[in-house]
Every structure is written in C-alpha cells, then in structure tokens.
Amino acid sequence: MKVGYLGPEGSFSYGVAAANFRQKDLQAFHTIFDCLEAVESGQLTKAVVPIENSYEGTVHDTLDFLYHQGSLYVEKEMVMPIHHCLAVHPEMAAQSTHLTGIYSHPQALSQTKRYLHEHHKKIPQTVVESTAKSAQYVALHGQKEAVAAICSEQAAELFGLSIIAREIEDSPDNQTRFWVVSKKKNLTSQKDLKKMSVCLTLTSDHPGTLHQSLAAFSWRNINLSKIESRPLKTQLGFYFFLLDIVIDCPISLIELAFEEIHLLNGRIKELGAYPIKIIK
Amino acid sequence: MKVGYLGPEGSFSYGVAAANFRQKDLQAFHTIFDCLEAVESGQLTKAVVPIENSYEGTVHDTLDFLYHQGSLYVEKEMVMPIHHCLAVHPEMAAQSTHLTGIYSHPQALSQTKRYLHEHHKKIPQTVVESTAKSAQYVALHGQKEAVAAICSEQAAELFGLSIIAREIEDSPDNQTRFWVVSKKKNLTSQKDLKKMSVCLTLTSDHPGTLHQSLAAFSWRNINLSKIESRPLKTQLGFYFFLLDIVIDCPISLIELAFEEIHLLNGRIKELGAYPIKIIK
Incomplete structure (x- = not known):
C-alpha cells in the first residue's frame, strides 16, 4: 500500500498520515493536485489531504479536484487541532526581533494574520508549498538571513529550529478536517459512517x-x-x-x-x- | 475625495479605480485589509476592492473584513475581464525558456494554474501582494535572475517588461467583480440598483x-x-x-x-x- 500526503515530512498532513498508516507506506508530494492525481492514476492507494480549516474555510485545491477532475471517494475524515509556531535558525534566535522575511503556506499565513499584523507588520511574506517546507527553508538559509518559518512545533524540531513564539494562530479553536481518499467507495452498510x-x-x-x-x-x-x-x-x-x-x-x-x-x-x-x- | 485601491499602480484594482475616479484622488495600499481599514477610520472616502473572480471564487479578505470588522456599504459593482500575461525583463527575453522563478498574487497564480502546470511545472512560485508588485519586482531584479511576473499587460508595459505569453488564464471567461465601498449607504429609491x-x-x-x-x-x-x-x-x-x-x-x-x-x-x-x- 502506498499513501500520499502533502509533504515534506513534518507537515500537518504528515502528522495525520503518520497517525493512521505505517511510516514505510507514506510518500510525500509537493502539491495537493499532484497527490490526488497520483491516486487517480493508480500510482497511490490512498491520499491524506486537508479539506477545511475552521478559520480559513474550505481548501479549494482539494474540493475543486474532487469535483472537476476526480472519481475518488472519501473513506475517512480526521479532525486535528492546528497550532502554529514562529521558528528561526538557532544561530539567529538572538536577532529574532529583526526579521527580514517570513515563510509559510498561504493558509498558515492567513491563520496567523492578526498575530503577524500586530507583531511583524512590515516583514515581507513568502509563500511556499507547505509549512514543513518553510521550516526546511529556514534550516537551510536562516543562518545568513534573519528569516522565520510558520510551522508546527513538530516541524520546527524536525529541522532543528528555535521556536520564538508558540500557538500564534488567531483562533484558539483552530482545527483542520483532513480526508483520506481512495478509488474505493465505502460500503453504505457500515455502522460507523457519520x-x-x-x-x-x-x-x-x-x-x-x-x-x-x-x-x-x-x-x-x-x-x-x-x-x-x-x-x-x-x-x-x-x-x-x-x-x-x-x-x-x-x-x-x-x-x-x-x-x-x-x-x-x-x-x-x-x-x-x-x-x-x-x-x- | 480620496479613493484607495490595492496597489501599486498597474494592478487590476488600479485599472478599475482609474476608470471611475480622477487620477489625483487615488491612493495605493499594500493589502485589502489596510485599504478597507482606511475607509473605516475615515482616512479614505472610498475604496475599490475585488470581491469575486469567476475562476477562483470569492476574495475572502474582502468578504471577511466586511462581515467581521466593517460597517461599510457597497455603492457600486464593476465587472472587468481579467487577462494575465507572463512577462520578463527585456534583457532576459532570450532566456525565457529557462525561468528560475515566477512571481505573482495568489489568485493570479491560481487562475493560471493549468498553464503553469503544463509549461513551467517545476519552477518555484513566489507570492507577492499584487500582480503589479510582481511586475515591479521583475523590473528591479529580472536583469540578473531569469524571473517572470504574471500580471496585466498594462502593468508589464508600465514597468517596461517583455511579454513572453499573453492571455495565459485557464478560463477564457475570466472576470472579476470589484466593489466600490464607502461609509454611506445608497438610497433605496435609486432606480439603477441591480x-x-x-x-x-x-x-x-x-x-x-x-x-x-x-x-x-x-x-x-x-x-x-x-x-x-x-x-x-x-x-x-x-x-x-x-x-x-x-x-x-x-x-x-x-x-x-x-x-x-x-x-x-x-x-x-x-x-x-x-x-x-x-x-x-
């Protein structure tokens, strides 16, 4: 069995995928589109993708693919609390008040909009494909530039970053719904279908x-x-x-x-x- | 009278604002939030903001502000056709098949997703605050790096860029609805309210x-x-x-x-x- 997720390792999708499937079956993808297309083409058995965040709303890439391109079925929903942190390279921790750039996924930037508006208003924001990718970027380039990532604490630890602010999401009840999708339809006789x-x-x-x-x-x-x-x-x-x-x-x-x-x-x-x- | 729009000059919002108000009354803003907040605080008389694109859907920043923060009213809707082009620095026009990065507003990247997937699949994308800003960035940095902007032809011309592909939007009927908002409610007796x-x-x-x-x-x-x-x-x-x-x-x-x-x-x-x- 092969299970795709929006990677890299350390992303929120990874957290959900790792809680449900064996580590050795997991495969990271750059975009939701590529991940779902790989299920569609038979390259993957299943995929774990976000469908809705309590603060930012529906993840359009997922819904639009399932409506327009896909012949896939949802076989399970998982709801996970989402906490974001602001993390820098450990050697930059002392200069964390003079950031030159903030990197993250668009939904993470959006979910921390109020925090960023209050604390880092003029700092340029750069979008990358996932929150974990932003942590990876800061691990690679954060020694020379005072750049920060918005990511999970798990991702910050995975890439050896220093966390300078925790739980910076604007909504304390920040949650995301994830769907496990495959080409197989659940049998309608199952008692636990909600x-x-x-x-x-x-x-x-x-x-x-x-x-x-x-x-x-x-x-x-x-x-x-x-x-x-x-x-x-x-x-x-x-x-x-x-x-x-x-x-x-x-x-x-x-x-x-x-x-x-x-x-x-x-x-x-x-x-x-x-x-x-x-x-x- | 002061009218705000999502700047800089050359943005689609600018195009709509310039078609409706005198050039000398216009003022550019970095974000939709800042622009609407300036009307709310009385610093501006009106603002021109996008509310919905035919391809990408509702502009959440605008709707969320009007629902959660604002006590503003829509006084006019304007519907404009949206055409995007891919533009590079004129000195890079010869190397335009070997791009190293593509810059634009998230909605423009999304509206050209299929085109980018087919022609520039592996090129890293960077989000900036507006399509015009991406043209400005390429004008400033595009001589050394082979970066391209996705913007209006008007913006490409304004910043002296070379257009390497025209009308690259995925949907031929790509249109955006813009709203002119102010603190004043339209009188309900007006005959032309649609x-x-x-x-x-x-x-x-x-x-x-x-x-x-x-x-x-x-x-x-x-x-x-x-x-x-x-x-x-x-x-x-x-x-x-x-x-x-x-x-x-x-x-x-x-x-x-x-x-x-x-x-x-x-x-x-x-x-x-x-x-x-x-x-x-």
Missing part, C-alpha cells in the same frame, strides 16, 4: 432552485452540516454546491432525497460516506 | 434552518444570484452566508423577507444595494 459529502449542480436557474433542492433534505429532517458554493470555473454567477450531510437516519432515506433532486434536474456527485475520527 | 448583498447568520441549528430562511426569499419569487458560506472563525461547523439578491422587485418586498428571517432568529447584516457596470 457524514456524507456530495456536490450538487443545479441545471436550471429560476428563483428558488437551490431552495427547492434543499427542501428534499429539509422535509425528511436530514441535517446538512455545511453548504458551500464554488465557481464552476466557466463564468461569473455559475456555481456548484458542496453539501455535508449528517448521517443520523437510514442512508436509503438520503438516497431518496438524491433521487428527488435528480428528478428536479439537479445533479449529485457523491464524494462518499465516511466515519470521523477526532485527533487530540 | 443587486443587494447581505450576510446571514443563523442562530439556531436544527435541520433545515437555512432552508427555512431561503424560503422567505423563494415564496416571494426573489432570486438569489449567489449563496456562499464562510467560517465564523470560531470553530469548525459554524458559518455565515453571503447572499447576493437580484433586485427585480420592490426593495420593500426584500426588506419584508429580512424582517421574517429576523423573526425566525436569523441575523441579516446589509452590505448594500448597488448598480452594476460592465467594463469592456
């Missing part, structure tokens, strides 16, 4: 089309824990919707709602039904 | 709460051109919704729907009603 995610595309555009589709869930007392629109990438004003459906009723009832939506000219793309694991 | 945007927060969480709120619009035949959820930034699973309402009925009817939603324990924050101008 949620189902689907993409809904509406093919007509009269007032209340979305409302009508939601009615198919609402009158059956089926609860949606999330509804989000994303552009169809054709032109302004055309969207698909991600729906997260709570499974607290027979799945066949949910499937009847899909059937009804289909008859109303809505299109449902199933991303899968899955259990949820909370990582402490 | 759309109204509001943020809806649901205070209860039983199945169908959103469906119930949408019913207030649906049974009145009020059309929503967009509905999008964004995290409340508290914890996973809590959202507010951006609703774009088409004004093709008396505004008082829309206000009755708001009143009904309010009685159902929903909270509406009005972002304003506004005319729409399409820029060719």
